[in-house]
Amino acid sequence: MNKLLVSPSPHLHSDLSTKRLMRDVVIALLPAIAVSVVFYGWKELLVLAVSVLSCVCIEYLITKYMLKRPGTVGDLSAVVTGLLLAMNLPSTTPWWVVFMGALFAIGVTKMTFGGLGQNVFNPAIAGRVFLLVSFPTYMTRWEMPKGLFGVDAVSGATPLGAIKEGLLQGASVPDIMSAGGYSYGSMLFANLGGSAGEISAIALLIGFVYLLVRKVIKPHITLSIWGTVALVSLIFWLCDPSRFTNPLFNLLTGGMILGSCFMATDYVTSPMTEKGGILFGVGIGFITLMIRYFGSYPEGMSFAILIMNAFVPLINNWFHHKKYGRA
Amino acid sequence: MSKRTFSIGGIHPHDSKISRECAIETLPVPPVVYVSVSQHIGAPAKPVVAVGDKVKAGQVVAEPGGFVSAFIHSPVSGTVKSVGPRKDLSGNNQNTIEIAVEGDEWVEGVDLSPEIVTGFPDDNSVIMDKIRQGGIVGLGGATFPTQVKLAPPPGKKCEMLIINGCECEPYLTCNYRYMLERAEQVVIGTAIIKQVLGVGKATIAIEDNKPEDIAHMEKVVAGLAASSAKYAGISVMAMQTKYPEGGEKQLIDAVMHRQVRSGGLPIDVGAVVQNVATAFAVYEAVQKNKPLVSNTMTVTGDCLPVQHNYEVRIGTPISYIIEKAGGLPEAAAKVISGGPMMGKAVSNLDAATVKGTSGILILTEEQTRRAPETHCIRCGKCSDACPMGLEPFLLFRLTKADMVPELEDNAAQDCIECGCCLYSCPAHLPLLDIIRTGKQQVMGVIRARAAAAKAAAEAAKASQVAK
Structure with missing residues (x-):
């Protein structure tokens, strides 16, 4: 007779696994990666490859030789961190700078806290901010998209950088916009200087919709960020359109789409409840705009996400799920 | 209108109702039955x-051992071979009466004819007595004495x-068959329970993955309502699958939009929930004088060549049922009593049905198979799935940290052990396995506190009297 298995219920499990969730995130990033490679060429591929390889190798080495516990690279979370980090960097970033970013993202932000699930800050964003503060020259040297086989590299400012620069020189927002030739169409599709993650809003949104359809993430954090950015910038823009950029501009530029769809929605570093997530999103949207409008950096998405990451344990303490039969 | 459902959590496992087309068959009486008390x-x-x-079939072999207890009848005719401890399906010893089967003779007064009796007594005490004497218990899982x-x-x-009539557990189809094949009896049983409770409204709740049931039950309810005023006020409600x-608490929320408070009873919010199989058993006890000596069970599994819905005498060994269903396939690794979400893994195939x-x-x-446990990634899918809104x-x-007071603050005692959390966890954490032990600790603390409060109240009363 067969030997029977005896274990507590439930006896079935869904086909969900961490690996499947991470694989879905990688798939969701593919359209944006494809667009950036087409526009920035092999340099972008190099940045992506160095970043992913570094993240995976660093995690493998740390788990094997420092923590001496089973490897976790199979869950693909290091691949996701590597891709996101690369998408936050200019395509001109030297390989050793990319490696430093990966070392900080995985080695410091993720593994010192205990690995996947234990980190307080989003590793990719922490890696990017580390590089931005440590190597500002490499991190602000953007290249205009020139196509896969283009030769002449055109060095240019990102729209947000141009606005910040122009305002300091006393120009008004509409003048800078027309001087730079920025159109919403180019922001939506792909034609502006920036990192891979800034280049095409549409490609990122396709990935975001894929994640929603696959039920990997829920839309509340992202929508809350967008809503806050739209509302707050609308108020400022109506007050003084020559000094403040309008809602659509703020939604389509910088790391707004990448950050709100792929980084702020990171399970580990975002609140567990929907209400908490909405507050988290309001915080990110508000802080981002304050940095864009009044800070010394042209873009504030990364800082905003990191700051709100720090509040997540507190938010989780405040907001709990609605329990059945309890007021 | 969108279909009704409960407001918190829930999951959508594949319903796997592969035995739905199998009509209820009567399983032959086994040579020996083991009737647990x-x-x-x-x-x-x-x-x-x-x-x-x-003993004859239908004869009382054990009497209630307290207020919350039930009569137990012999499911067969034959000779009592032994009375004593025997291992149940989890391997625990239970006091069990062993009866060797001889023929199939029934006690007098039991109506075994297939004829459907629609008229029932107006006197509720007569009905209640028959339900009590019939040994009826809730057949939805909790087996709480119905009277x-x-x-x-x-x-x-x-x-x-x-x-x-939700039958939300995957694989199980006996309630589905009841509502197709025994719809009149279920509705009559419903009307009887409704009269005993003195309540104007009764709702038969059926998940919408059983449209045949919904249509058939609506037809039968309408037919009986036209025949007698006793059948007024019964309706069929389609529920989202x-x-x-x-789950009792979830169903009350879905049907009445009311929630039973923690530690409370359904009656606190004006609800009584009974399973369709219980309604059928009530019909049999009241209308046919037939005590609860058999029940219907689904014998199923993707590895079985043929699926079955069997009417089985209580006390039939599981090994006998499996043998009649075609034997245990080579690929079988786990035998479960009940459904895949809340059923119990059977460790002992010689154990008998209850x-x-x-x-x-x-x-x-x-x-x-359970995949290896990995790290929690704080995705919150367990909280989203929990129908009690727990975390x-x-x-x-x-x-794991042995923090019992905090467990109570976070309502571990409210856990209904449905398994939604463990089912959903992408890190394959044994959530429910561990939470069960935490819940038991909290329940122990709550019981000890209640006992201490009772003792203190009695001591205070005694000192009052002494003064």
Whole structure:
């Protein structure tokens, strides 16, 4: 007779696994990666490859030789961190700078806290901010998209950088916009200087919709960020359109789409409840705009996400799920 | 209109109702039955037969051992071979009466004809007595003695009777068959329970993955309502297919938009919930004088060549049922009594069925294998799935850290052990396995506190009297 298995219920499990969730995130990033490679060429591929390889190798080495516990690279979370980090960097970033970013993202932000699930800050964003503060020259040297086989590299400012620069020189927002030739169409599709993650809003949104359809993430954090950015910038823009950029501009530029769809929605570093997530999103949207409008950096998405990451344990303490039969 | 459902959590496992087209077959009576005296929630029944006694089917073999307890009848005719401890399907010893089967002779007064009796007595005490004497217990899983549930405590009034035909557990189809093949009996049983409770409204709740049931039950309800005023006020409600729709608390929320408070009873919000199989058993006891000596169970599994819905005498060994169903396949790795979400893994195939057995499910190793545990990624899928609105990831950690007061603050005692959290976890954490132990610790603390409070109150009363 067969030997029977005896274990507590439930006896079935869904086909969900961490690996499947991470694989879905990688798939969701593919359209944006494809667009950036087409526009920035092999340099972008190099940045992506160095970043992913570094993240995976660093995690493998740390788990094997420092923590001496089973490897976790199979869950693909290091691949996701590597891709996101690369998408936050200019395509001109030297390989050793990319490696430093990966070392900080995985080695410091993720593994010192205990690995996947234990980190307080989003590793990719922490890696990017580390590089931005440590190597500002490499991190602000953007290249205009020139196509896969283009030769002449055109060095240019990102729209947000141009606005910040122009305002300091006393120009008004509409003048800078027309001087730079920025159109919403180019922001939506792909034609502006920036990192891979800034280049095409549409490609990122396709990935975001894929994640929603696959039920990997829920839309509340992202929508809350967008809503806050739209509302707050609308108020400022109506007050003084020559000094403040309008809602659509703020939604389509910088790391707004990448950050709100792929980084702020990171399970580990975002609140567990929907209400908490909405507050988290309001915080990110508000802080981002304050940095864009009044800070010394042209873009504030990364800082905003990191700051709100720090509040997540507190938010989780405040907001709990609605329990059945309890007021 | 969108279909009704409960407001918090829930999951959508594949319903796997592969045995739905199998009509109920009567399983031959086995050569020996083993009748446990602990087939219900509450005190075990007390055996009233001795070794060597001749018994007939339907004869009382054990009497209630307390207020919350039930009569137990011989499911067969034959000779009592032994009375004593025997291992149940989890391997625990239960006081069990062994009866060797001889023929199939029934006690007098039991109506075995297939004829449907629609008229029932106006006198509720007659009905209640028949339900009590019939040994009826809730067949939805909890096996709570029905006569106790039908007598609400003073001051509590029932406003709605809910007949649970959701059958939200994957694989199980016996309720589905009941509502197709025994619809009249179920509706008559519903009307009887409704009259006993003195309630104007009864709702038969059926998940919308059973449209044939919904249509058939609506037709039968309309037909009986036209025949007699006693059948007025019964309606059929289609529910969204979502697990655990048939959980008592979830069903009350779905049907009445009311929630039973923690530690409370359904009657606190004016609800009484009974399973369709219980309604059928009530019909049999009241209309046919037939006590609860058999029940219907689904015998199923993807590895079985043929699926079955069997009517089985209580006390039939599981090994006998599996043998009749074609034997245990080579690929079988786990035999479950009940459904895959809340059923119990059987460790002992010689164990016999009890009143509450609703199915025998056979799974392969591949189907039931648990993937290795990885790290919590705080995705919150367990909280989103929990139909009680709990935070399983938190209860899991609190239990591991042995933080009992915090477990109580976070409502570990409210866990209904439905398994939604463990089912959904992408890190394959054994959430419910661990939370169960935490819940038991909290329940122990709550019981100890209640006992201490009672003792203190009695001591205060005694000192009052002494003064």
